[in-house]
Amino acid sequence: MIDQEGQVVDHLRLVHIMKNSNSMKPGEADLKRRDMESLSNFIDKRRPHVLAICGESLDAFYLKRDIEVILRQLAESNGTTITPVEIVDNEAAKVYMHSKQAIVSYNVMKHHSFISDTLGRF
Incomplete structure (x- = not known):
């Protein structure tokens, strides 16, 4: 979860979500x-x-479909609107990931955490 300032405020590790x-x-x-x-x-x-x-x-499309099912169920049970799900190109995040500024800022992060954080910022 990334706030409006681009800071990570919470995260969730889902090891088996792609099964x-x-x-x-x-x-x-x-x-x-x-x-x-x-x-x-x-x-x-x-x-x-x-x-x-x-x-x-193509796995991103299948994951989006699975998540949209969850969001429809949550919207029906809570009476809220459905949260949009977007598939995002990660090229800008990869370019930033290999920059000198990113290496200084994120030298302790694991690879996947690093990509998701930079993806959220861009």
């Missing part, structure tokens, strides 16, 4: 379901204005 919810592998669908529930609770608690997904592959 297939119709998977035949034992437990894989359940892991995906748990991650989606965690995301739903996070969205319900934080009420973001928009959700951005890094769009490097």
Whole structure:
């Protein structure tokens, strides 16, 4: 979660969110379901204005579809409007990530945290 100043105020680690919810592998669908529930609770608690997904592959489209289902359910249960979900190009974030200014600012962050933070700023 990034505030209007571009600062990270909260985050959520979803390790299994990219798994297939119709998977035949034992437990894989359940892991995906748990991650989606965690995301739903996070969205319900934080009420973001928009959700951005890094769009490097077709997986981003599938993730957007899954998240939109959650958002429709939340909107129906809470009587609120549906939060928009956008697929965002991450090229500007990658350019910033490799700049000298970013290396000084973010030298302790892990790679994925770093990309998501810079993506949120741009």
